[in-house]
Each structure stands twice: as C-alpha cells, then as structure tokens.
Amino acid sequence: MDIKEYFSLVFSDYTLRTITLGTAILGAICGMLGSFAVLRKQSLLGDAISHAALPGIALAFIITGTKDTNLLLIGALVSGLIGTFWIRGMITKTHLKSDTALGLILSLFFGFGMLLLTYIQKQPNANQAGLDKYLFGQAATLIEKDVTLMAIVTGICLVVLLLFWKEFKILLFDADYTKTLGFNTRFIDILITFFIVLAIVLGLQTVGVVLMSAMLLAPAAAARQWTNKLSVMIVLAAIFGAFSGVFGTAISASQNNLSTGPVIVLVAAVFVLFSFIFSPGRGILFKQIRFWQNRRDLKLQKTLQFMFDIAKTHEDISHPHAIKILNNFQGFTKGSLKKMEEKNWVALQGQKWSLTQDGYNAAKNLYTQE
C-alpha cells in the first residue's frame, strides 16, 4: 500500500479510519496541553509522568488478570498521578531542583515498572503477552471504544479550557500575582496537571511510555515559533499534533512493519525543524536575512548621513557635488550609490551627485526615531 492508496482507503476502511482518527485526536489534545507544559517550563514533566505510568499498567494487570485497555489505563492514571504529586512534593518540601525530582521519579517508577513487566512475563499465564506494547505503543490495537474515550476526554478538556481560559493564562504568566488577586492557584495548577496526566495516559497505548513526551512538546514547540498569541499557539499546536498523527499513521501504514508511534514522533519533529527554520518571526532563516538587510541598510544610511553633512552646509540642498569626494568616506561603493538612486535619495549626473528632497528628509529623520 502506498500513501495514495492509504488516503483513498482511510474513509472506507474501518480499521484504518479508527486508527487515523485516534492518532489525530491524540495529537490534538497533546498539542493543546503540551503548550501549557512548554510555557510553564515543565517540558520534562510529561516524560516523567509517562514513565511513572508504567508500574500502574503492570499492577493493574497483576491485580485484575485482564488486559482490558480501560482497566490498564486506570492503573496508569493512578500511578501517573502518584508520580506527579511526588514530584510536586519533592520540589516544595525539599530543596531539590525540579530536574532532579523529575529524573528521580522517572527512573524510579520506570525501573519498578520494568521489574513488574519481567515478573509478569515469568508467570504461567497465557494472557500475559503484549503488555510491553505500552513501552513503544501500538496504534494498530486502537479500537473504536478507545477512540470514543479519547474524543470524550478531549471534549471535556476543551470545555474546561474555554471555561478557565483566563485563569490558565494568568497562572502561566505570573503565578504569584494570580495568588494576590485571590485565585486559588493550587486548584488551577492541579486542574492543568490533571489534564496533562490524562492526555499522557490516553497516548500510552498508541505512542508508548518512552516517546510520549515528544507528543506533548514537539507540536507546542513548533507552534510557539509562528505566533505571539497564546490562543493561536494552542490552536496551532493542536493542528500540528493532529497532522503529525494522521501523517505518521499514513506513513507507517503504507510502509510495512514501521511502528506507528515513532513515525508520528518523527513527523512531529519535522514540524519542529521546519518551524525553527522557516517561521517568519522567530525562525533562524528570517533572522539571518534581517541581519543581512540591516547590515546593508546601515551601509546605505552611513553614506546618506555623510552626504547629508555635506549638503546641509549649502543653501540649496540639491547642490551637486563630485562623486570623488565620497571616496574620502570609508565604506562607500558604486553599488550603494546606485541603490540610493533607486530609492530616490540621490540624483546622479555624470560625475556628480546631488541629494534629493526625499534623501534630505530621510537623512534628517534617520536617527531621530526612538
């Protein structure tokens, strides 16, 4: 199957449609909530939470003995939340820095989860195979029930986001100030964190413990490049996330044996790379172009300033002068003189130049703004 075939099948083939829809919704919710994580400088929180979810999955299996996705994900949710609150507790109660707390919880929970997984594999239970899919995810196992759950959670998340938009925004920008206004910042904080944990848990089946944080961060990091408005950033991150999901699924479905989760993450990374280079405001390409432009403009402006200093000593500002005298001025080239003529700053006549009224005004206002 090639990509074209995939897109013709996606509307008719039930399995393909379910998986595509699932990864798209997942990408969208992760992009939205990831924006919050990025702006709060808690990028690594997602990584810690997803790893912290692993022992929950294993324990849920050991206790119930079934592989029902919802039960396992409830286990993941509980252990993800426990991990999150331990991290918060460590940061506020001890004087450990947040990266230390995140790293500790991440490796501790992940290690414990791996231990439980190997324990389960040694059990004489025919049912045990396949739990390791939560490590790297397996989008192919998505069924309609899972996608419905994702859609419901995303819907609730959207409603909460719209209701508490103002509270989320101010907390992200200035938490201390928010407190002085009388808002319960702990409640807002827990609300945001809870939804981040929820989104991560929903993504475990598709993308897996190890790569989940990229789903949160990549769309948000890409979106930040294109806008200076929070609302636009969140919408863009959701769109980037959804497209990563769809394209990732398309590529992995059209190439045999390519695991979906990693492909989705790679597609998201392409969005990031593209945004870092090509976004007009913050991208490195346009930054470099602006730098070159400024340097060129400065050269012209210096020449103009030099001419202005000569011209203003005459009553008639357009009094012609020999081009030769410009040679006294370092940095003058024939090219820049030509460009100045194009800008209608100077008039050239044989071996003489004269300042135009436009050029005079431009020079006069050159360094007076701001």
Next chain:
Amino acid sequence: MKKIAIRVDDLTVAYNYKPVLWDIDLTVPEGVLMAIVGPNGAGKSTLIKSILGIIDPIAGSVSIYDKPYSKQRKLVAYVPQKGSVDWDFPTTALDVVMMGTYGKLGWIKRPGQKEKKASLEALEKVGMLPFKHRQISQLSGGQQQRVFLARALVQNASIYFMDEPFQGVDATTEIAIINILKELRKAGKTVIVVHHDLQTVPEYFDWVTFLNVKKIATGPVKDIFNDDNLTKTYGINYKVAVNQ
C-alpha cells in the same frame, strides 16, 4: 489621627530554619508613600510577599483596614519584580494590563468592554498606549516595568505594593513612575515600595521602614531618615562611607 491601612503583627518567616524576617510589627497609616530599605538579604521582598500571602509565614498576622488580608484582597494591588516572569510569554502589553481586572471579575467571567477601556486608560497613564499591541518581549525593561505598573493601576486598589519598580529602568521611566506614585498618594492611596537607592528616599518618599531581618525603624522620613538608623540597618557608618 489617620486611619491605619496596614497592620503587621509578629510576622516571622524562615527558610531552612534561618529566619529571613524576625518578629516584624509594622503599622502603616493611610495615604503615605513608604519606602522599605535595607541591605541585600534583609527580607524586603519577603516582607511584602508574606503580607500578600505569596509566602507562608511561620507566625504572625496581617490586617488591612482592621480586617484580615484574605477578606481585603480587592483593596490591594501588587507590582512584582520585573524579573519574576518570563517576558517571552506569548501575549501583548494590553493583555497583561487586562490581567489586573481578573481579580474583580472572579472565576470564569471574561473581561469585556469595560475592562478593556480601563486597561487602555491605565496604559495611557503610564505612557504606553502606543505599545498596546506590542508583544511583551519586544518592550524595553523600562516599558515592561510601566506595563506592570499599569496592571496594578487597573486594579484600582487602595493599597499598592511594589517590589523594586525602579530596578533597571532609565531616568525618564523613573521620573514617570515616581510621578504616578505621588499622584496615587495625592488620591489618598497608600503605596509601599521596596527601594534600593538611598539617595532618593527623602525626595521620593514621606514614610520609610528600615529593615534588616528585624524591623529597625519605621516612621516619617523627616524624623527617622538619619545616620543613626542607616548605620543600624546597614552596619556601616553610611555617611562616612558615601563621602569617601
């Protein structure tokens, strides 16, 4: 006798067993423009943060107009240190000022035309109206400070707490800010400013608190701003040190 705007009783704050503020008693009368001065690490920022409930004190209580602070939040506005937030946050100057209206709006309710109008007026007052749609990372340090001031102004409070509003701003901005503060005082508001520049204290303020973990002195500038208190606070003979 003037009304008491702020009363702090037995306020003690400690990080890791080390006291940062020790048993502070402080009363501030209504309508003064007060500087809090003291050396680095004296607890100046901590004092206003614990008055505002941002830091939990170990002991002590704060009342605003004779009622607990928690009941009087709407009477109080706060200008944090400029460096306490990430100015690369995706938002505009106007948007930041609008945040000053969130407290009175309460949960969920969104700001409307009335709040927008008030925010624009506040921007106008600090001379930042032309920059209302500017992304905040593209503002200079002084402009960012003015935006923070406008955000507090829009709260229309009775008491203003400001944490080093003159830090890293140029002379023009400093004069603009102090004029606004004097205007606030004229309107009967109480303004408390964490301040570093001792030279300007007599010129800018009419009330002063000397702080160095403990409260050294508090009162009118003309009565207590003297070598004795400066020496007690800074531990050096200030006048001699300056004239060297």
